[in-house]
Amino acid sequence: MFRTYDAQREVTAGAGAHCDFNREHRGESPTQTLDRNWICLLQELRVVQTGVQLLTGFLLILPFQDTFDRLPVYARATYVSTLAAAVAATVLLVAPVAMHRLLFRRKALAQLVAAAHRSTGAGLTFLGLALTGVVVLISEVVMSGYAALVGGVVALTAFVMLWAIIPFRMRPEEKNPPEALIGQN
16 A cells, blocks of 8 residues: 555655645646546547557558559568567557556555556557558559658658657646646646
């Protein structure tokens, strides 16, 4: 019991101004903040889980298509890398559900939210890589050659920009007062 309380305090204490903000402006206790964070994370996972599972299923059946044998060696290597990234994304994005099931009623919400957050971030990274690989494969089949390379570079650039660089630039600096966080989750 004390271990769970200390872990929860450690996780919420690390958030600093965010916890103060949630307490003062939302009237939330640290546990309520963790509950809200868990619910938000589950909503985000619902958006990506089905898509990543469909993508992985699509990739699993590709080698059984007649045209697969005609792909150049580099495209087959791209396929294997893409499949590995898609499977890794699937595992990482479904992991929070398994974690929840194993930690259910164990008073480990703080650990669950922290681990699920890390797993989701890694899963999204592998999803971006898998989608980039799919763009390369499709570009190779449709146009071949440099089109596949260009398609991959464009896709990877879009993912990095929209999923990392722009969101990181939108984050308020830590030195900003908690008032700057109004309207944020």
